[in-house]
Amino acid sequence: MSKMHVKMTVNGKPQEALAEPRTLLIHFLREELNLTGPHIGCDTGHCGACTVDLNGKSVKSCTMFVAQANGADVTTIEGIAAPDGTLHAIQDAFREHHGLQCGFCTPGMITRAYRLLQENPSPSEEEIRVGISGNLCRCTGYQNIVKSISAAAETMAASREAAE
Amino acid sequence: MIPGAFDYHRPASLGEAITLANELGDDARVLAGGHSLIPMMKLRMAVPEHLIDLADIDDLKGIDERDGTLQIGAMTSQAEIIGSGLLAERCPILRETAEQIADPQIRNVGTIGGNVANGDPGNDMPALMQALNASYALTGAGGTREVPARNFYEAAYFTALEPGEVLSAIHIPIPPAGHGYAYEKQKRKVGDYATAAAAVLLTMEGGVCTSASIALTNVGDTPLFAEAAGAALVGSAFDEGAVGAAVSAAEAIASPAEDGRGPVDFRTRVAGVMVRRAIGRAASRAR
Ligand SMILES: Cc1cc2nc3c(=O)[nH]c(=O)nc-3n(C[C@H](O)[C@H](O)[C@H](O)COP(=O)(O)OP(=O)(O)OC[C@H]3O[C@@H](n4cnc5c(N)ncnc54)[C@H](O)[C@@H]3O)c2cc1C
Ligand code: FES
Ligand code: FES
Numbered sequence: 001m002s003k004m005h006v007k008m009t010v011n012g013k014p015q016e017a018l019a020e021p022r023t024l025l026i027h028f029l030r031e032e033l034n035l036t037g038p039h040i041g042c043d044t045g046h047c048g049a050c051t052v053d054l055n056g057k058s059v060k061s062c063t064m065f066v067a068q069a070n071g072a073d074v075t076t077i078e079g080i081a082a083p084d085g086t087l088h089a090i091q092d093a094f095r096e097h098h099g100l101q102c103g104f105c106t107p108g109m110i111t112r113a114y115r116l117l118q119e120n121p122s123p124s125e126e127e128i129r130v131g132i133s134g135n136l137c138r139c140t141g142y143q144n145i146v147k148s149i150s151a152a153a154e155t156m157a158a159s160r161e162a163a164e
Numbered sequence: 165m166i167p168g169a170f171d172y173h174r175p176a177s178l179g180e181a182i183t184l185a186n187e188l189g190d191d192a193r194v195l196a197g198g199h200s201l202i203p204m205m206k207l208r209m210a211v212p213e214h215l216i217d218l219a220d221i222d223d224l225k226g227i228d229e230r231d232g233t234l235q236i237g238a239m240t241s242q243a244e245i246i247g248s249g250l251l252a253e254r255c256p257i258l259r260e261t262a263e264q265i266a267d268p269q270i271r272n273v274g275t276i277g278g279n280v281a282n283g284d285p286g287n288d289m290p291a292l293m294q295a296l297n298a299s300y301a302l303t304g305a306g307g308t309r310e311v312p313a314r315n316f317y318e319a320a321y322f323t324a325l326e327p328g329e330v331l332s333a334i335h336i337p338i339p340p341a342g343h344g345y346a347y348e349k350q351k352r353k354v355g356d357y358a359t360a361a362a363a364v365l366l367t368m369e370g371g372v373c374t375s376a377s378i379a380l381t382n383v384g385d386t387p388l389f390a391e392a393a394g395a396a397l398v399g400s401a402f403d404e405g406a407v408g409a410a411v412s413a414a415e416a417i418a419s420p421a422e423d424g425r426g427p428v429d430f431r432t433r434v435a436g437v438m439v440r441r442a443i444g445r446a447a448s449r450a451r
Pocket of ligand 1: 044045046063193194195196197198199200201202203218238239264265266267270273274275276277278279281282286287288289325329330331332355356357358
């Protein structure tokens with residue numbers, strides 16, 4: 001049961017480490033790379049707090065071996081804001097619309113919303129609710145999360161138009 | 165929870181995977197999306213010493229149509245099933261069912277091959293495959309054999325898969341144009357397995373049912389093909405007599421376990437309600 005050489009690009013930076021294949025991706029990110037943004041809520045694939053972006057898709061990193069993610073391109077909540085610290089429109093919207101209370105679900109929620117708005121840049125309320133159905137929040141009742149994602153979609157559409 | 169240790173293999177071809185599976189024998193398991201296997205390994209319900217990851221095998225990917233049959237590679241994800249225009253046109257119940265499995269993140273990773281090979285009666289695709297009369301291509305050292313979904317499931321987690329075999333593809337005879345279909349699932353929340361669920365496919369001519377196929381999810385040790393329930397509809401105009409007979413025939417074969425989803429009687433009745441709703445919706449869609 002030897003360790004394996006793991007390579008992946010995380011938030012745009014190449015990373016390499018030795019790890020046991022059984023290491024879960026969430027543990028690799030949090031403990032090996034010190035990226036403690038993605039959280040462990042349930043450890044069973046239900047809550048979505050551990051959501052990261054892997055090769056352009058949202059996945060739950062508590063239910064994936066690091067071996068499966070070998071060679072992948074990964075984005076975590078740490079990689080969503082601009083390198084100079086300017087918040088992403090989704091992060092701004094969550095702040096503006098009270099899309100978080102305790103904040104535990106927020107990294108997973110925002111990382112999921114980040115991908116959702118690329119898959120569907122102008123989702124209806126229903127599409128947002130289905131899109132985040134794999135992310136649980138025990139605080140907000142979801143209403144303000146949905147509002148935040150809607151608002152972010154509008155801001156992002158406006159800045160796309162302005163750029164054209 | 166940290167799964168037990170294992171050696172990881174990532175073969176580039178199906179041939180290589182099968183050679184490995186035969187060499188490593190009982191100590192090895194194949195790994196598809198891992199969304200059933202990893203939870204089981206965390207709980208030590210599975211403790212494989214070797215995992216053979218099928219992720220890099222191109223032959224196990226893709227969706228095709230050939231001679232009236234749909235072929236779906238085992239490593240096709242549920243999200244790819246939902247996104248397929250070909251499947252939406254030829255066999256839309258696949259999308260309707262996949263959309264009721266877990267949530268977007270899990271559907272990005274979980275595969276159809278893993279869903280049908282797993283053998284968990286909670287999985288949604290197996291009953292659908294029985295209703296569609298699909299068959300599975302099982303590839304081993306000696307070649308490939310086809311096993312109908314209706315004969316594949318033996319007991320919970322026991323299937324016709326032999327050690328050293330990989331489920332390589334699913335073959336689905338394309339239902340006739342204009343067929344009616346519905347997958348009805350009762351669950352407590354997103355990401356829950358069914359309290360009970362029913363798949364219904366049927367055809368109609370002049371308001372009369374000419375064929376019907378019904379199967380049930382999570383109300384027994386295996387998915388259940390409800391042959392008598394389908395037969396009860398044929399020749400009828402979906403009047404209460406026929407629909408009631410189909411519901412009773414489905415309830416008669418249901419034998420769910422009592423669990424957090426409810427006692428046996430409740431889950432049996434829910435199976436009946438799912439059958440009734442699915443028949444209604446399927447009939448309204450048939451042309
Ligand atoms: C929170 C959560 C909720 C879920 N809800 C549902 C639900 O509502 N409905 C539902 O149906 N499922 C549900 N699932 C399970 C999910 O759909 C799994 O993805 C699926 O059951 C297994 O597919 P996989 O690709 O992940 O396979 P894996 O987990 O990798 O494999 C499962 C088993 O099948 C074997 N196997 C896999 N592929 C092959 C193959 N090609 N040939 C031979 N053997 C193979 C493996 O060795 C293993 O024993 C849920 C999972 C989670 C984590
Ligand atoms: S910690 Fe991964 S889904 Fe809850
Ligand atoms: S803000 Fe507390 S769990 Fe979502």
